Amino acid sequence: MTDLTEATPHQLLGLYDSPFVRRVAVTMNLYAIPFTHLSLSVFRHMDAMRPLNPLFKVPMLTLPSGEKLFESAYILDYLDELAGERDILPLTPRSGPERRQVQQMMALAIVATEKAVAIEYERKRPGELQWADWTGRLRGQMRQAFTMLEERLAGDFLVGGRLTQADITTVAGIGFVRYVLPHEWPASDYPALARLADRLEASAAFKAVPIDE
Ligand SMILES: N[C@@H](CCC(=O)N[C@@H](CS)C(=O)NCC(=O)O)C(=O)O
Incomplete structure (x- = not known):
């Protein structure tokens, strides 16, 4: 189980004008998963983004362990798993x-x-x-x-x-x-x-x- 109180919280990369980033952020809010937000644009902030995410594709979620997740559907799947572990009804039913x-x-x-x-x-x-x-x-x-x-x-x-x-x-x-x-x-x-x-x-x-x- 991921310890949500760990010193390093999840970090979400990408602007909220991306609907894919925003659906992940809203979901984390609803699950009360703390995260820091890195507001970098895939177009305007390429130099700053390159060392973090040379794919220039957002959202990207960095887990407390340092593991990086891409593709909002897979990120949501991970978040649903965290919710399930905490007895929170997942926003996508499991079956x-x-x-x-x-x-x-x-x-x-x-x-x-x-x-x-x-x-x-x-x-x-x-x-x-x-x-x-x-x-x-x-x-x-x-x-x-x-x-x-x-x-x-x-x-x-x-x-x-x-x-x-x-x-x-x-x-x-x-x-x-x-x-x-x-x-x-x-x-x-x-x-x-x-x-x-x-x-x-x-x-x-x-x-x-x-x-x-
Ligand atoms: N299927 C992807 C789509 C993500 C996506 O298209 N993000 C846009 C921002 S809205 C992006 O990164 N665009 C830059 C690019 O595709 O080069 C997901 O759901 O994560």
Whole structure:
């Protein structure tokens, strides 16, 4: 079992404007796992990041032992294990139909989020290298994924009437779109998702990790 009171806490690398970093940070807050945060950009702080993470891919979580974890899904899996050891209900159920449902909602949320991030990367290219048709395809895929989530959101939460990783991942993605690509978020098309995002963004776990840190 990892001793969460150890002198060296977990360290999370990456800005909170990354929805992948933010979903990890929110999860650590909900599990009350202390961590330090290294706010380095994969683009603007490459010299500082190189010795820590020459992959220039975030999030990266450094464990108290010094071991480094990459890929937010695997990091969340590790955090769920810590939660389980402490008798905290994991945000992704360990087994059964609810696990599958949460994973499938997350799959939709990840498509929406990855396509939104790709739209932003396309916008970063020099104007003459931007491909409007490609951006249009990305936008269509992002909207399709948000529409499928909207259709599936019947009550207060996406799965099982309780907060799960599906909600956190979805709201982290929406947060990115609303902050970085506000013109790509027609809230009136997704009223249920907008309500979920407003509610979760107002919670302590999200407010502690502001996207505009
Ligand atoms: N599948 C990865 C995606 C992470 C990701 O795309 N992070 C972005 C920031 S939002 C990044 O590191 N971009 C730099 C790059 O891909 O070169 C995860 O979930 O951890």
